[in-house]
Amino acid sequence: MLTQILKYIFGFILAIVILIGGGFAMALYFMNRVSAPPPKPIYANDNPVVKAQTPKSQTSKTNQVSLEQSSPTPDSQATPQDTPKPESSPEPLLPGAYKARVTWKQGLRLRKEPTADSERTGGVAFNQKVIVLEESNDKNWQKIRLENGEQEGWVKSGNVQKIDEQDDTQTAESTEQ
Structure with a gap:
């Protein structure tokens, strides 16, 4: 017990x-x-973070040969290849478009729409050559494209000055000499 x-x-x-x-x-x-x-948290106006690509591990030659002979995978098709840029040839301007130079000392912000609250799409440096494509209905904004054609957007009117074609060619010739 x-x-x-x-x-x-x-x-x-x-x-x-x-x-x-x-x-x-x-x-x-x-x-x-x-x-x-x-x-x-990720918000809609945050810039996307680009992840650095990790280097591929080294494989033996036999594995590389077998991979080359196998059917292509989506990853192998997704690798970007450098495309040759066309020679810079003077393109004819659209009707109403003209070449201009940025006169605002701090440079300009390119906007997606012709409003101050619109999303920024890039920037233009002081004295950079641009092409003025059009003006907004209220004449407060101008749609411009960089001379190399990389960026396009809206800027406030009065911050670019029209370039005379003759003055532009004379300036280019004098800088070459």
């Missing part, structure tokens, strides 16, 4: 220890989950 009482007391103490240990383990688990910082 004494052994039965000892077994009962030992079982009761063991059950209490298991309950306390389990409770402590659960508390640690939830505390660690709660204390971990959440991932950074």
Whole structure:
């Protein structure tokens, strides 16, 4: 009978220890989950982060040969290739378009739409040559394109000055000499 009482007391103490240990383990688990910082939120106006590409691991020649002989995968088709840029030949300007030079000392911001609240699409440096394509209905904005054709957008009117073609060619000839 004494052994039965000892077994009962030992079982009761063991059950209490298991309950306390389990409770402590659960508390640690939830505390660690709660204390971990959440991932950074991504908003619509944030710039996308470009992940650096990891270098491919070196493979043996036999693996490379077998990969070349196998059918192409989407990854192998997705690698961009440099395309040769066409020679810069003077393109005829659209009717109403003219060449101009930026006169604002700090340069200009290119906008997507002809409003100050519009999204920025790039910038133009002081004294850079541009092509004025059109003006807004209220004449407060001008749509321009960089002379090399890389960027296009809207800028405030009065910040560019029209270039005379004759003056432009004379300036180019004098800089070459």
